[in-house]
Amino acid sequence: MSPGRRERHARVALVALGLVTVVDLICLVFGSGLGHALAKPLLMPLLAAHVGLRDGPRLLVAALLFGWGGDVLLLFDVDAAFLAGMSSFAAGHVCYLVLFKRHAFLGHDGENGAPRVRAAWPAAGYGVALVTTVALLWPDLPPELRVPVAGYSVLLTAMAYRATRLGLTAALGGALFMLSDTLIATGVAEWPQLPRPDFWIMATYIAAQLLLARGVLDAAGRAAPKALVAN
Structure with a gap:
């Protein structure tokens, strides 16, 4: 396929993602469980198709497809599916962590040490957020989910923090992913929820995946030009 056609197809996939996102969120606003169940599984494959057509890293495609696996599994309201879905998302976070290490921009490795000091602030903030959230949720989580949720939270927080190394776009994506999953966890813990909680979970999740993908692609x-110069 020619580069021009690939670019056109990539744009089509992105537009389709936007349309499916609107349909999914409208279904959640109006309480259409069937519409959500039909639209949700299409989201990450469309984003993965966009990334693939843009010649994005294979690990990014894998991360998005692991997200798709989690999306599908979380449609089933049983503990086994929840744990399997969480495991699929965890595998996606591992893919992101490898990508962030591979593509981290040089600004955080300056010789004078100042960038490293600035980089310590998000680490401290995410560390406090992790400990506080797990400590507050722990008593209200089902006993069989406490350790898995805590372990997943560590991996999620590491992903969100490492996303800051790629710049503002990826950093915002990581933060929104953490917010989305925290909203899910508060629901599992049966805390008071916002009106239409699934709408907020999906809105923040879709934005997170899109921003993370955009950050990695950027x-x-x-x-790429640096690699060409080096060769």
Whole structure:
């Protein structure tokens, strides 16, 4: 396929993602469980198709497809499916962590040490958020889910923090992913919820995945010219 056609197809996939996102969120607003069940499984494959057509890293495609696996599994309201879905998302976070290490921009590795000091602030903030959230949720989570949720939270927080190394776009994506999953966890713990909680969970989740993908694609694009110069 020619580069021009690939770019056109990539745009089509992104527009389709936007349309399916609107349909999914409208279904959640109006309480259409069937519409949500039909739209949700289409989201991450469309984003993965966009990334693939843009020649994005294979690990990014894998991360999105692991997200798709989690999306599908969380449609089933049973503990086994919840744990399997959480495991699928965890695998996606591992993919993101490897990508962030591979494409981290140079600004945080300056010789004078100042960038490292600035980088310590998000680490401290995410560390406090992790400990506080797990400590507050722990008593209200079902006993069989406490350890898995805590372990997943560590991995999620690491992903969100490492996303800050790619710049503002990826950093915002990581933060929104953490917010989305925290909203899910508060629901599992049976805390008071916002009206239409699934709407907020999906809105923040879709935005998170889109921003993370955009951040990785931008970082990979910056790295390509450097690789050509090095060769």
